[in-house]
Amino acid sequence: MKESESTREKIKEAATAVFVERGYDGARMQEIADRAGANKAMIYYYFNSKDELFEAIFTENFSTLFEMFGKLFDVPDFNPEEFLPRLVHLHLTFLRNHPHLPRMMAREIHSNNPIVDRVVRQLFKESARPFLDEVQKHIARAGKSGLIRKVDPVQLIWNLIALNLFTFFTEPIMSVVWPDQFADTDKLLAERERAIVDLLLYGLLPR
Amino acid sequence: MKESESTREKIKEAATAVFVERGYDGARMQEIADRAGANKAMIYYYFNSKDELFEAIFTENFSTLFEMFGKLFDVPDFNPEEFLPRLVHLHLTFLRNHPHLPRMMAREIHSNNPIVDRVVRQLFKESARPFLDEVQKHIARAGKSGLIRKVDPVQLIWNLIALNLFTFFTEPIMSVVWPDQFADTDKLLAERERAIVDLLLYGLLPR
DNA sequence: GTCTATAACCGGATAGAC
């Protein structure tokens, strides 16, 4: 019983790594088994097919992503000079600590894989829709009260996510273009954070 | 001779579509042949393997992307109030007219496919490095002369590309989150363009 | 729960006729 749980976990860990590295189509059940220190039959014993294994992995990982968004935007106080730097910092830190998430997302998002489509829709409906509406209201109110300039809330949220996520999404290309920037990840993210917060605050606070 | 060129072209077109839809690993030579109205043997007659076919397609498509970047940033006049709106408009329009490029990029960029790595490195060295250095100097000069605030040129370029590219990169997720926004692409891109230019100009012009 | 062996199929690649 103890041993079995451990095998199941090892398979999940190995599968996550392999799906991230090779994508759904490139992933090989044999490689997952090898990395888990098990054999293929065990994978089919715990999960029933490659599809079901992928769905389990994908759902689990994207749950964390959507939960994070909940925490990120869930702030009672909307004072922009405190909220925006905090949000950018939390988002970048989270992405840095879960580097496989943006990678997996980038790979599978355009794959037309029905599993991906279904999971994204469901997770979104369950855990993102309500608070996203809240955030939009917050931003709209902040605009009316003069805390920030009046901007389209949806566009602002897009800009926020775009600026934060982009570094991780395009790391392989950017690390070719500016290799020295990627030599020191700490420094890179610190500079990225500063630049993003700078642009946002300067671009949003009323003059 | 005439017919042969046409077959080659048809294969290339079909291959582009299939590689975009399914990714390198998911693409099937049979499907490419079918869509080209040819048979598998013809693909191997013109291209010698799946790898070489992919390299041809990938190189061709990414050449256009890198050429576009050259045009985008190649402006003698750096007056930000004219340059920035123009750049955002050209970039978004280009991406809109070549929707397969960001999709292919998102899919293959994290694949560790040596072909991708090689092509990106080469194209970058050939056509991007020189003018990117130029742009950085332009931005630095604009900062010193007071045309814009003093910002890190590399970070500004990242922000520019991030804001523009993100809409296309994450369309499948965003269209789930805000389906009404994606009902009318023209309107969506017009609003996106306005929001990006607004943030950039307000965030960059000196007070 | 774990493992070996193997079925059943698929996909890239080629031979060879026309």
Added chain:
DNA sequence: GTCTATCCGGTTATAGAC
């Protein structure tokens, strides 16, 4: 240049012993 038939290795999945 074009097409059919086929090879062959690899991949998902299962049967069945322990």
